[in-house]
Amino acid sequence: xxxxxxxxxxxxxxxxxxxxxxxxxxxxxxxxxxxxxxxxxxxxxxxxxxxxxxxxxxxxxxxxxxxxxxxxxxxxxxxxxxxxxxxxxxxxxxxxxxxxxxxxxxxxxxxxxxxxxxxxxxxxxxxxxxxxxxxxxxxxxxxxxxxxxxxxxxxxxxxxxxxxxxxxxxxxxxxxxxxxxxxxxxxxxxxxxxxxxxxxxxxxxxxxxxxxxxxxxxxxxxxxxxxxxxxxxxxxxxxxxxxxxxxxxxxxxxxxxxxxxxxxxxxxxxxxxx
Numbered sequence: 001x002x003x004x005x006x007x008x009x010x011x012x013x014x015x016x017x018x019x020x021x022x023x024x025x026x027x028x029x030x031x032x033x034x035x036x037x038x039x040x041x042x043x044x045x046x047x048x049x050x051x052x053x054x055x056x057x058x059x060x061x062x063x064x065x066x067x068x069x070x071x072x073x074x075x076x077x078x079x080x081x082x083x084x085x086x087x088x089x090x091x092x093x094x095x096x097x098x099x100x101x102x103x104x105x106x107x108x109x110x111x112x113x114x115x116x117x118x119x120x121x122x123x124x125x126x127x128x129x130x131x132x133x134x135x136x137x138x139x140x141x142x143x144x145x146x147x148x149x150x151x152x153x154x155x156x157x158x159x160x161x162x163x164x165x166x167x168x169x170x171x172x173x174x175x176x177x178x179x180x181x182x183x184x185x186x187x188x189x190x191x192x193x194x195x196x197x198x199x200x201x202x203x204x205x206x207x208x209x210x211x212x213x214x215x216x217x218x219x220x221x222x223x224x225x226x227x228x229x230x231x232x233x234x235x236x237x238x239x240x241x242x243x244x245x246x247x248x249x250x251x252x253x254x255x256x257x258x259x260x261x262x263x264x265x266x267x268x269x270x271x272x273x274x
Contacts, residue, residue, distance in 0.1 A: 016230075024227055035216040040206040046198030053191045063180040070173030074166045078159065086161030087154050095150045099143050106139040 008014065042050075076082075088094075113131055 020227065020230055024231075027223060027227065032220055034220065035213055037213050038209045040202050040209055043198035043201040043205070045194055045201060049191055049194035049198060053187060057184060057187055060180040060183050063176050063183075067173045067176035067180060070169045070176065074169035074173060076166070078162050083155070083158040083162055086158035086165075088157060091150055091154045095147055098146055098150075102139060102143055102146070106135065109135060 009017070110132065113135060
């Protein structure tokens with residue numbers, strides 16, 4: 001008589017495995033609504049800072065443009081038209097008046113010279129002509145030096161005025177530039193502080209969103225974690241097998257042998273599904 005031996009788990013373990021598989025399949029076949037990972041938006045402080053910074057930083061642009069214009073203008077070379085602005089407009093009248101005075105004094109000196117020549121009997125002679133020529137030459141020399149001196153002083157005065165103007169333009173450009181840069185620096189420092197504060201607040205908000213997302217995912221994954229724990233517990237337990245023996249009387253015919261094998265297989269199947 002032949003025997004068929006079938007190995008199987010203890011019934012209570014098979015029951016646990018069956019329940020575990022049923023729950024696992026049920027979980028796997030049920031769609032889950034997973035939470036969406038969210039990104040924290042810009043903090044209101046950051047948004048307000050960006051708006052105010054963009055608006056306030058622009059107020060220094062005209063100052064910088066004016067400063068650049070002043071500095072450029074202060075480096076310009078003097079021109080005749082530019083110097084004429086600083087020249088004394090009454091200088092020509094003063095010079096003409098001085099020249100007329102010289103002519104009048106020269107006429108008096110000429111009359112005196114002629115009277116003296118008449119008294120000496122030299123009037124109209126060579127000596128008299130030479131003295132008159134010297135007087136005229138001296139007068140012309142004095143007048144030329146006066147004209148040159150007046151024009152030189154007027155030009156020097158104009159050049160000094162032009163240089164003072166250029167220096168004033170340079171100082172104004174420098175002052176405006178420094179004021180604008182100081183204002184921009186203050187705005188940048190304030191903006192950096194507010195940006196750091198806004199970034200810190202945004203980071204805290206992001207941490208809260210991440211923590212909320214992690215908690216939701218933990219709630220969703222908790223059943224799977226417990227199923228995994230159960231599976232580890234069941235499959236990690238020591239094997240508790242039971243041997244089932246099914247006997248039959250073989251016959252000499254092939255049909256009898258096949259029928260016996262079929263009965264043995266059926267008995268083993270029934271034992272597994274019990």
